[in-house]
Amino acid sequence: LLGVWPSPYVYRIIWALGLKGVKYEYIQGEFHKSDFTDLLLKYNPVYKKVPVLVLDGKPIAESMVILEYIEEIWPQPPLLPKDPYKRAMARFWVSFAEEKKATKEVREVLKVLEETIGDKKYFGGEEIGLLDINLGWIALSFGVIEDIVGVKVLVVDDFPCLFTWIQNFREHQAIKTNLPNHQDLFVYYKQKRETIIPSS
Amino acid sequence: LLGVWPSPYVYRIIWALGLKGVKYEYIQGEFHKSDFTDLLLKYNPVYKKVPVLVLDGKPIAESMVILEYIEEIWPQPPLLPKDPYKRAMARFWVSFAEEKKATKEVREVLKVLEETIGDKKYFGGEEIGLLDINLGWIALSFGVIEDIVGVKVLVVDDFPCLFTWIQNFREHQAIKTNLPNHQDLFVYYKQKRETIIPSS
Known part of the structure; x- marks a missing residue:
């Protein structure tokens, strides 16, 4: 998970992964640091924004898109009702x-x-x-x-x-x-x- | 389905229902007509906007939310990949x-x-x-x-x-x-x- 402090969008993902009990590596960057900018360019060339979740080298951006993905991959405990x-x-x-x-x-x-x-x-x-x-x-x-x-x-x-x-x-x-x-x-x-x- | 002509948001739902082969009643209104405004107030009090899809008296608003719902209720043919x-x-x-x-x-x-x-x-x-x-x-x-x-x-x-x-x-x-x-x-x-x- 790529994030910056204290983005509320990044916290959405931190909370969801916490709820699902998923272990992950958190790379907290600063926008003006060039190595972090390089990471963002690599993983989110369209938006160059955080959060970005990278799984097996495949990046996903946009907090609500990431949340739907997390819900599909780790369904328990559910974040959306069954109905x-x-x-x-x-x-x-x-x-x-x-x-x-x-x-x-x-x-x-x-x-x-x-x-x-x-x-x-x-x-x-x-x-x-x-x-x-x-x-x-x-x-x-x-x-x-x-x-x-x-x-x-x-x-x-x-x-x-x-x-x-x-x-x-x-x-x-x-x-x-x-x-x-x-x-x-x-x-x-x-x-x-x-x-x-x-x-x- | 409540809509007005020619809203591109309403067409999203028309197209999706067409793709799924779902039969539905289309109520095409005009915003300034009071009976249509009443329908919108009843079914979408938060936004008062179309499209609204009403199933068994239960309304759903916002085109992308309706599309996700349609995909869940009528999965064939799929609008989203399985992966x-x-x-x-x-x-x-x-x-x-x-x-x-x-x-x-x-x-x-x-x-x-x-x-x-x-x-x-x-x-x-x-x-x-x-x-x-x-x-x-x-x-x-x-x-x-x-x-x-x-x-x-x-x-x-x-x-x-x-x-x-x-x-x-x-x-x-x-x-x-x-x-x-x-x-x-x-x-x-x-x-x-x-x-x-x-x-x-």
Whole structure:
């Protein structure tokens, strides 16, 4: 697995492999280092982006494509329901979240997700699944970005079910051993923000 | 199947159902008609967009989600290869085309697709598949938009393999019976363009 820290897309794959109990080698690179750029050019010439999963020398790129592949190759424990209609619903919400994330209508996404999860433990029910992993970036960066920007997007009173889900997600055995440190993330996002908006 | 004419996203589903030999009822609506808006509100409250496929009263939205569902419910003839790596590659190109279409880097997409298809009959090889259906909008609107805009994006000398593919695609038994009329499309796109750029 080729990744950079702390890409939420790379974490999707880390979490999925963790859930499936798959052993793998993790090559964590830095984009400006030429040896890592060479690896990316070799394995993902179309996008030159991470994550890339390489199996027997054959590379796969794009986090959601990798997740579907992982689900097919290592079916246990399943990330998608067996019932085709429920599978379609999981994929529908993934596509919804991906599209909305791109347009940054974060509050709208959160509102719909709050209704979707209700009092379920995970988005799929009792077991963690594809949609939880897809939305893991919310749990990953929750609190950190808000601490930096100084605006609370996710207010506990408005999104009680999502708050419970964030806790359930973070406490899952396969996730909690693969979460970046809050303080490290804080420093990372703060630096990133300062390269865009220089602090005065 | 709920659709509007001539949405390329709706055609994806029409083509897939045609390939699978599935019989269905097609409800073709117009967005400004209130009874169709009511149907959309009922079956796709999140997006209010077509296509929507309703099975036993249960709706599925988003064309690529519907295609994966169709593939699971009616596996024959297959739209995705059996080999998981080849399946991942098909999904990778779908995700590439979807992303690039959004950013309108059409020529860049065409260039990569030209290399990808090479001298294969379809993107997956000898049989038509998910990626062909996903890219069907190229074959659908090819020639029409160019006639209107007056610019040739797809030059046969630059994209010989794609030209051959467009012909193969259009001539496939399940596709050719489900292609909109060139003249109708021309009128449709011309009107659409004139509502944006009034002709003087």
